[in-house]
Amino acid sequence: MDSTPSQPLPHEADPSGVGRFLADNRAAVLGQLGEWVRIPSVASQPERSVDVERSARWLAAAMREVGLTTEILWAGPSPTVVGEWVVDPAKPTVLVYSHHDVRHAKPEEWAETEPFQPVLRDGRLYGRGASDAKGQVIAHLWGLRAHLADRGDAGPAVNLKYVVEGEEELGSTHFASLLAQERDRLSCDVVVFSDTLQWKDGDPAVVTSMRGMTGATLTVTGPLRDVHSGAASGPTPNPVHALVTVLAAMHDEDGRITLPGFTDDVEELTDERRAELADLAFDTDVWLERTETRSVTGEAGYSVEERLWARPAIEVLTLLAGDPTGFPRAVIPREATAEISIRTVPGQHVAAVADQLRRFVGATMPEGVEYELTIPEESGQDPYVTPDGPALDALVRAMERGHGSRTAGRMGNAGGGPAELLGRTFDVPVLFIGTGLPEDHWHSSDESIDVGMLLDGAASIAYLWDELADVERG
Numbered sequence: 001m002d003s004t005p006s007q008p009l010p011h012e013a014d015p016s017g018v019g020r021f022l023a024d025n026r027a028a029v030l031g032q033l034g035e036w037v038r039i040p041s042v043a044s045q046p047e048r049s050v051d052v053e054r055s056a057r058w059l060a061a062a063m064r065e066v067g068l069t070t071e072i073l074w075a076g077p078s079p080t081v082v083g084e085w086v087v088d089p090a091k092p093t094v095l096v097y098s099h100h101d102v103r104h105a106k107p108e109e110w111a112e113t114e115p116f117q118p119v120l121r122d123g124r125l126y127g128r129g130a131s132d133a134k135g136q137v138i139a140h141l142w143g144l145r146a147h148l149a150d151r152g153d154a155g156p157a158v159n160l161k162y163v164v165e166g167e168e169e170l171g172s173t174h175f176a177s178l179l180a181q182e183r184d185r186l187s188c189d190v191v192v193f194s195d196t197l198q199w200k201d202g203d204p205a206v207v208t209s210m211r212g213m214t215g216a217t218l219t220v221t222g223p224l225r226d227v228h229s230g231a232a233s234g235p236t237p238n239p240v241h242a243l244v245t246v247l248a249a250m251h252d253e254d255g256r257i258t259l260p261g262f263t264d265d266v267e268e269l270t271d272e273r274r275a276e277l278a279d280l281a282f283d284t285d286v287w288l289e290r291t292e293t294r295s296v297t298g299e300a301g302y303s304v305e306e307r308l309w310a311r312p313a314i315e316v317l318t319l320l321a322g323d324p325t326g327f328p329r330a331v332i333p334r335e336a337t338a339e340i341s342i343r344t345v346p347g348q349h350v351a352a353v354a355d356q357l358r359r360f361v362g363a364t365m366p367e368g369v370e371y372e373l374t375i376p377e378e379s380g381q382d383p384y385v386t387p388d389g390p391a392l393d394a395l396v397r398a399m400e401r402g403h404g405s406r407t408a409g410r411m412g413n414a415g416g417g418p419a420e421l422l423g424r425t426f427d428v429p430v431l432f433i434g435t436g437l438p439e440d441h442w443h444s445s446d447e448s449i450d451v452g453m454l455l456d457g458a459a460s461i462a463y464l465w466d467e468l469a470d471v472e473r474g
Helices: 017-024 026-037 046-066 134-151 175-181 239-248 271-278 284-291 304-309 350-364 390-402 419-426 451-469
Strands: 069-075 078-085 093-099 119-121 124-126 159-165 190-193 205-210 212-221 313-321 335-344 370-374 409-413 430-432 448-450
Touching: 017 026, 017 134, 017 451, 026 046, 026 124, 026 134, 026 451, 046 069, 046 078, 046 134, 046 159, 069 175, 093 134, 093 419, 124 451, 134 159, 134 451, 159 175, 175 419, 190 419, 190 451, 205 390, 205 430, 212 239, 212 350, 239 313, 239 335, 239 350, 271 304, 271 409, 304 409, 335 350, 350 370, 390 430, 390 451, 419 430, 448 451
Parallel strands: 093 159, 093 190, 190 430, 205 409
Antiparallel strands: 069 078, 078 159, 119 124, 124 448, 212 335, 212 370, 313 335
16 A cells, blocks of 8 residues: 655544554554455445455454454345444443445546555545445444453453445445344444544534435436437427426525425424534535535525535436437437435435425426336435434543544534434434545545544544443443
């Protein structure tokens, strides 16, 4: 793994045994993450199925090195790694969730390195999966190592179970069936969910909510085949026009979503939640620079952080029609397709949102064309809010210790994941702890992880097991 000659030192705000252990093992942490990043575990590409299994076996071996017993389980085409360390049935049991599959990458768009050739540069490790989410899992492995070293004990302060799935980037399609099958084995008192972002390096905040998500593909068909744009233009229904008419109608001029009933059940922000988000001193100009976003748009009447973490959103992710490459053929295309992403918030349910989208498309689609709307509801995920209580208080204390006693604020997570499913399956609270940052370029080119965030996250995890050990079991 290459690096520049001079690298910034890791955060040294934590002078404890945990902090020293992680600082002393910085090279080993990064070496292990780099080794794992080299495995192209892209679950969306069938030709990579061997690599996804190789990634699972790599993780299982790394878990065993720390002291966990492991097993690889299959639900659908992708492997899930389960780890376990039960020290005392009387102690609280924590189930850690994350994933080891990664998004596909386009090597020609990467500037810092090839996607699966990790490189360390300017305090960041670059490579696909470095932040989403192999880095988060590595933070857990080294957080556990630091926890054990600090305790000087043969086992952790709590019982630990891990479930690291291999198809999160496919929507966790088979994860619900796996949880149902393994419910007794994975039973716990609290879930720790690690597939999230922090809002800012050096200014920790506890994620207390996660938006839900569902997706849809809308294909509109016009003529029976591609037709000459001169010979047939004018009277021929154009599927591109019809598709963009529907897409444009999803928002009004103030950025509000127009699907009838879509926001009827949305829980309005409380004054307390608005104050929590405002306390972060969110700087919009800095956020634009960090995320490489051109400008701010969206729903009027809400701040950027409120739009990100507490309001629903509909986005067009893909728009395909005609010949996107090559010399233009000057034809009206037979069909046009859009991929749509919907993010939901408390009060909404993805099944109801799917019905609202179906009705909206049916009512808005122009005449003279046909369409097909596909909504894979098996991969839909409802939003989740962590309840106040001793477990959340323990997380706050752990993060403050791990980040050098800086006061931890409160934030949300704009992305989705199976947090609500985990909480509902085991009837326990779900805590969020992640090591990502907005500038990490998840799902994009030049993905990377900040080394300081990685080590601070590992330290917070080390302290979390101590803090949760003192929480009475529900």
